Amino acid sequence: MQTQSKVMPVNIGINEEDRKEIAQGLSRLLADSYSLYLKTHNFHWNVTGPMFQTLHVLFEEEYTELASAVDEIAERIRALGYPAPGTYSEFAELSSIPETKGVPKAEDMIRLLVEGQEAVVRTARSIFPVVERVNDEPTADLLTQRMQVHEKNAWMLRSLLEQ
Secondary structure, eight states: OOOSTTTSOOOSSSOHHHHHHHHHHHHHHHHHHHHHHHHHHHHHHHOOSTTHHHHHHHHHHHHHHHHHHHHHHHHHHHHTTOOOOOSHHHHHHHOSSOOOOSOOOHHHHHHHHHHHHHHHHHHHHHHHHHHHHTTOHHHHHHHHHHHHHHHHHHHHHHHHHOO
């Protein structure tokens, strides 16, 4: 990750080393969020079975929300003075969410999305120590919002699996 501070210094009360660490964490969050977006959109297109309508609509709601989220995360990285990753190869390297090959059955799609939602929460939570230490409230707010969304989504998806 290269710093943009050579062009224009960033003086927001957080030193460059801490901003870099936060930006690196947010880059992992961005990669996880984009990977989950892509997986959810794929499942929206390819879901079949008796729960088709319910899942098709739910998956669309979730990938639409994720599309906005990736923009917010990338913009926070930029506000910290660093370039946001934006290629599939960067996302593949940074993401903790594995790509799903083929077209799983609807119930497996739900399980995979629960795992993805929970992975995003873990990534967001892992950034908190440095964010809290340097009083980076805008990033803390962003992380809190993301964790709330993904924890709720995971709960809703898990509810579909109950027998």
